[in-house]
Amino acid sequence: QVLLVESGGGLVQAGGSLRLSCVASGRTFRSYDMGWFRQGPGKEREFVAAISWNGGDTYYEDSVKGRFTISRENAKNTVYLQMNSLKPEDTAVYYCARKMGSGSHTLRSEYDFWGQGTQVTVSS
Numbered sequence: 773q774v775l776l777v778e779s780g781g782g783l784v785q786a787g788g789s790l791r792l793s794c795v796a797s798g799r800t801f802r803s804y805d806m807g808w809f810r811q812g813p814g815k816e817r818e819f820v821a822a823i824s825w826n827g828g829d830t831y832y833e834d835s836v837k838g839r840f841t842i843s844r845e846n847a848k849n850t851v852y853l854q855m856n857s858l859k860p861e862d863t864a865v866y867y868c869a870r871k872m873g874s875g876s877h878t879l880r881s882e883y884d885f886w887g888q889g890t891q892v893t894v895s896s
Contacts, residue, residue, distance in 0.1 A: 781890030
């Protein structure tokens, strides 16, 4: 069993920044790619960003490219999502997840463990 705990969400004005963190339990964190997803009000959970096990490769949803940055510190079992130039449409619950499959990083089905989520609200 892997426990993922997100933090760093909150209320911010449009144009502002937030940094989300996700801490994982266990000793195998460094062996897995990790991802961030979000679910806005009345919407499906959607892919935001992902990072390979060693941080060498990153992947982003088109609408966040150039604004969001995913990174990780394997020594701390932590993955981050730096969010800049936030927009009201970024408002959502943000989830981190561990990728266990070998398929596309954008697919929810490729991830086996999920955190409880952290709320991000961007006011206009």
